[in-house]
Amino acid sequence: MEVTAEAKRIMVVALGKLYSSRSQRGGLRLHRSLLLTMVMKSARDIYHAAQATEDCGVPGSDQRPPTQEESSEPGLQAPLPQEDAVGPLTELHHGAHRRSGAENKENLSPRVRTQSRKRRGKTAAEPDFLPCKKARLEQGLSGPALVLSSVLVDYVNCSSGLAVPPTPLPLHRVVAVC
Amino acid sequence: MGEDTDATPTLNHRGFLPDHNYVTEADIISTVEFNHTGELLATGDKGGRVVIFQREPESKTEPFSQGEYNVYSTFQSHEPEFDYLKSLEIEEKINKIRWLPQQNAAHFLLSTNDKTIKLWKVSERDKRPEGYNLKDEEGRIKDVSTVTSLQVPVLMPMDLMVEVSPRRVFANAHTYHVNSISVNSDYETYMSADDLRINLWHLDITDRSFNIVDIKPANMEDLTEVITAAEFHPHHCNLFVYSSSKGTLRLCDMREAALCDKHSKLFEEPEDPSARSFFSEIISSVSDVKFSHSGRYLLTRDYLTAKVWDLNMESKPLETYQVHDYLRSKLCSLYENDCIFDKFECAWNGSDSVIMTGAYNNFFRMFDRNTKRDVTLEASRESSKPRAVLKPRRVCAAGGKRRKDDISVDSLDFTKKILHTAWHPNENIIAIAATNNLYIFQDKLNSEMH
Numbered sequence: 001m002e003v004t005a006e007a008k009r010i011m012v013v014a015l016g017k018l019y020s021s022r023s024q025r026g027g028l029r030l031h032r033s034l035l036l037t038m039v040m041k042s043a044r045d046i047y048h049a050a051q052a053t054e055d056c057g058v059p060g061s062d063q064r065p066p067t068q069e070e071s072s073e074p075g076l077q078a079p080l081p082q083e084d085a086v087g088p089l090t091e092l093h094h095g096a097h098r099r100s101g102a103e104n105k106e107n108l109s110p111r112v113r114t115q116s117r118k119r120r121g122k123t124a125a126e127p128d129f130l131p132c133k134k135a136r137l138e139q140g141l142s143g144p145a146l147v148l149s150s151v152l153v154d155y156v157n158c159s160s161g162l163a164v165p166p167t168p169l170p171l172h173r174v175v176a177v178c
Numbered sequence: 179m180g181e182d183t184d185a186t187p188t189l190n191h192r193g194f195l196p197d198h199n200y201v202t203e204a205d206i207i208s209t210v211e212f213n214h215t216g217e218l219l220a221t222g223d224k225g226g227r228v229v230i231f232q233r234e235p236e237s238k239t240e241p242f243s244q245g246e247y248n249v250y251s252t253f254q255s256h257e258p259e260f261d262y263l264k265s266l267e268i269e270e271k272i273n274k275i276r277w278l279p280q281q282n283a284a285h286f287l288l289s290t291n292d293k294t295i296k297l298w299k300v301s302e303r304d305k306r307p308e309g310y311n312l313k314d315e316e317g318r319i320k321d322v323s324t325v326t327s328l329q330v331p332v333l334m335p336m337d338l339m340v341e342v343s344p345r346r347v348f349a350n351a352h353t354y355h356v357n358s359i360s361v362n363s364d365y366e367t368y369m370s371a372d373d374l375r376i377n378l379w380h381l382d383i384t385d386r387s388f389n390i391v392d393i394k395p396a397n398m399e400d401l402t403e404v405i406t407a408a409e410f411h412p413h414h415c416n417l418f419v420y421s422s423s424k425g426t427l428r429l430c431d432m433r434e435a436a437l438c439d440k441h442s443k444l445f446e447e448p449e450d451p452s453a454r455s456f457f458s459e460i461i462s463s464v465s466d467v468k469f470s471h472s473g474r475y476l477l478t479r480d481y482l483t484a485k486v487w488d489l490n491m492e493s494k495p496l497e498t499y500q501v502h503d504y505l506r507s508k509l510c511s512l513y514e515n516d517c518i519f520d521k522f523e524c525a526w527n528g529s530d531s532v533i534m535t536g537a538y539n540n541f542f543r544m545f546d547r548n549t550k551r552d553v554t555l556e557a558s559r560e561s562s563k564p565r566a567v568l569k570p571r572r573v574c575a576a577g578g579k580r581r582k583d584d585i586s587v588d589s590l591d592f593t594k595k596i597l598h599t600a601w602h603p604n605e606n607i608i609a610i611a612a613t614n615n616l617y618i619f620q621d622k623l624n625s626e627m628h
Contacts, residue, residue, distance in 0.1 A: 006510070010456055013514055026269035026292060030354055030373040031404045031423055031463075032519055038459045039513070046456070 004054075007047035014040040207611035209598055213277035213285065216602040219247055219609055220287055221616055222272025226256040228289055230300065230340075231618075245607075247618050251300060251340040256291040268293050274359050276368070278381070286345070288368060292355040295370055297346035297381065303339045307331040351377050351387045358408045364415040371408035371420060378432075390438050391420065391430065406521075407467045414473065417442075421478060425462035427487065445476070445487050447494045457509045457518060465521035470530040471603075477533055479524040482506060484535050486547065499545045499552065502537050504575050504587045517592050525601045525608075536596025539585065540612045541571060557596060557610045557617040568619065 014036045021028055021036075204225030211220050219231040232250035259268040269292055278286040284301040309331045314320050354373035361368045369378050369390070376391035391408075395401055403424040411417035416432045428441035449458065461481035468477045475496070476487040482503055485495035501522075505512060512518040517538070524535040536542045537554070545552045554571045574584045598611040606621035 007456070010510070010513070017516070025267055026271075026355070027264070027266040031406065034401060034404055034423060035460045035463065035519065039456060042459070043456055 004047050004050045007043040007050070010043040011040050011047070014043070201614045205614040207598060207614060207616060208271050209273060209275050210600040210609045210611045210616070211275045211277060211287075212600050212602055212609065213287075214279050214603060216604055216607065218250065218277070218285060219600070219618070220275045220277065220289075221609075221611065222255065222275050222289055223614075224269075224271040226254055226258070226270030226272060226291065228253055228255045228272060228275065228287075228298070231616075245620060251342055253298070253342040255289045255296060255298065256294065259293075261293075273356060276359050276361050278361055279365055281365070288359050288361065290356050290359050290370065293349070293352055295348040295356070295359060295379075296344050297348075298342055299345045300340065300342050303341055304335060304337075305333040306336045308334045346381065346384050348379055348384050348387070351379075354404075357406060360408060360410045360418070362410045362415050363413055367415075369408060369410065369418060371405050373404040376405065376408055376418075376420060376438075388436075390432060390436075392437065392439060406464050409467055409469055412469050412471060412473045419467055419469065419476060421464035421467040423463040424459070425464055425480060427464065427467060427476060427478060429489065443489070443492050445492045445495075447485075455509065457513055460513070460518050461509065466523040468524055468526060470526050471528060472530055475530065477524050477526055479522050479535055481518060481520075481522075484524050484533055484545065486533065497547060499533070499543075501535055501543055502573070504573055505538075508587070512592070515592060517595070520595055521597060522595075523598050525599050527601050527606070528604045534599055534601060534608065536599050536610070538592050538595050539573075539590040540594040540596060541573075542596045542599060542610055555619075557612045557615075557619075558594075559615075 018033060018036050018040075021033060204223065204227075206224045207221050208224055209220075209222040212218070213220070217233050219233075221229050221231075223229075229252045230250045231247040234246050234248060236245055255272055256270040258270045260266070261268055271291055272289050273292065274288075274290050276288045278288070278297075280286075284299050287298050287300065289296055289298060308315070309329050311325055311328055311331075312320055312322075348370070352370065352372040352375070354375070356370050356372045358371040359368060360371075366382075367378055367380050369376055370387075371377075371391075374392065374394040375389055377387040378390045379387045391405070393403070393405065403422045403426075406421045406423055408418060408420035411419070417429060418432070418438075419427055419429050421427050425446070427445035429443040429445070430438035431442045432438060434440070434442065449462070464478045464480050466477075466479045469475070470477065474489060476489065478485050478487065478495075479501075482501060482505060484499045484501055486497040486499075488496045509518060522536050524533060526533055531548055532544055532546050534542060534544045540557045541554050542557060543552060543554050554573065555568045556571050569583070572581065572584045573590070574581070574586055594613065596610055596612055600609045602608070608619050610617040610619065
């Protein structure tokens with residue numbers, strides 16, 4: 001239990017730091033964001049491993065999309081990198097998978113981002129929301145593939161003004177834990 | 179705090195007020211570097227200024243002022259900028275200063291912020307021409323009819339003036355934040371490294387640079403490590419090393435390929451599985467890498483240790499020094515207060531026998547590689563009156579046996595961190611940057627290296 005509590009706290013702190021780093025002077029620091037994401041990922045893995053050993057059946061993903069939209073951090077996306085697209089997120093999901101057609105995603109991304117920002121209020125930044133949400137099991141994500149928060153990807157998009165080719169805005173999940 | 183109700187220091191307010199316990203952010207020193215002879219010492223700060231100190235020549239008449247460093251020149255190197263394309267502010271903080279080897283009477287140094295590197299010329303003017311024919315002493319044009327004879331202007335001594343001028347501006351080559359610059363031993367080129375790329379420049383050419391390392395993945399989702407520091411070999415102009423956030427070092431040879439993504443040597447210590455924690459990745463990130471003066475060894479610093487590597491042995495470091503292992507059990511709090519992300523630098527002494535690095539509470543540590551002895555010293559106003567001998571400090575673990583003058587881990591001040599230190603290239607003189615203060619310590623007994 002201690003491990004899960006600590007893991008959750010670490011994740012909450014990481015999210016807070018990632019969020020506040022967006023308004024930092026000098027822009028996003030890639031190194032710091034990367035380290036925070038790695039800490040968050042390992043905390044999340046440990047948390048899920050601990051959860052899995054505790055409960056036999058983790059509550060399913062049926063209520064995921066609506067709660068996800070409301071509860072996610074402003075600026076952090078609520079996406080689905082895998083197959084089970086639900087409702088309004090279907091479009092986003094398809095967009096995320098068309099990696100080779102990078103140019104088209106340029107048109108999708110800003111709309112997605114604007115939509116998400118409008119929905120969220122300041123209260124969503126409070127870490128209080130996290131304890132109320134259910135845990136989600138990772139499906140189909142391979143270990144070595146590092147799941148970066150969209151804060152990191154925002155950084156890339158912001159920095160792509162120079163000779164760097166535009167990358168698609170991958171969509172990432174915010175883990176809601178309870 | 180008296181009548182001052184605003185406890186937050188503002189960036190525009192310059193000056194350190196001794197009555198108040200806060201520091202204006204612009205005065206925080208962000209880099210320290212001796213030049214190749216040790217005669218000059220440059221510091222850069224968060225406000226984009228560079229201050230150069232010069233060592234006074236030893237004089238017999240005033241024995242106590244021998245070898246002291248006084249301010250030689252101060253100039254504004256970088257200004258805050260705004261990138262309109264990305265809506266990002268570019269900080270003016272000086273990340274690194276590197277001196278060029280001196281080739282004539284003037285001194286040259288490179289200074290960099292997050293995006294732009296500048297070459298500065300520092301020259302002295304102690305004479306001025308007098309006796310012009312067409313101008314009078316104040317510079318006013320003379321009436322030609324009053325000139326009856328011609329004279330040759332002569333150079334007359336004047337008060338010493340130090341002039342600093344920007345000679346080159348190397349801009350627009352880095353998408354990410356520049357963390358290192360390093361001058362090549364060929365004295366013609368230098369490199370600049372950001373989080374994902376390293377560029378090679380010619381000192382005379384500013385409109386283009388050559389990309390020699392690019393670790394940016396095609397898909398940023400696959401990003402697993404970034405470049406944290408880079409340096410050229412002191413003698414071999416084709417070799418350089420760069421460190422990563424994963425704790426690895428890569429030695430690259432520019433003769434092998436134009437793009438040195440493939441390393442010649444990879445220095446990596448296998449992780450100890452028993453020491454694994456949530457923060458293993460953060461604390462293994464290398465914050466600084468320095469070649470020894472001999473070029474035979476590498477010195478790296480990660481959050482808790484300093485390691486010496488032999489260029490001929492890639493599997494593990496030659497020596498590992500615990501800088502402040504008592505923090506290992508406190509990583510969670512250090513993560514919450516952001517201290518775990520602090521990037522400490524490290525330094526060699528001139529003979530490569532002693533290494534030095536900073537810690538918290540204004541402590542800095544020195545490790546003698548031969549005798550295996552180490553010492554912890556403090557850089558603070560209270561403990562350093564001029565010409566006083568520094569007293570070794572000791573940190574004891576909470577609950578451990580405590581001697582007089584020991585300080586416990588819980589009393590350490592984590593806001594007082596020594597990130598930047600430098601060692602004179604030939605003598606036992608060190609420069610320590612403690613937030614906004616610069617301390618220069620000299621070992622009078624053992625002035626020469628051994």
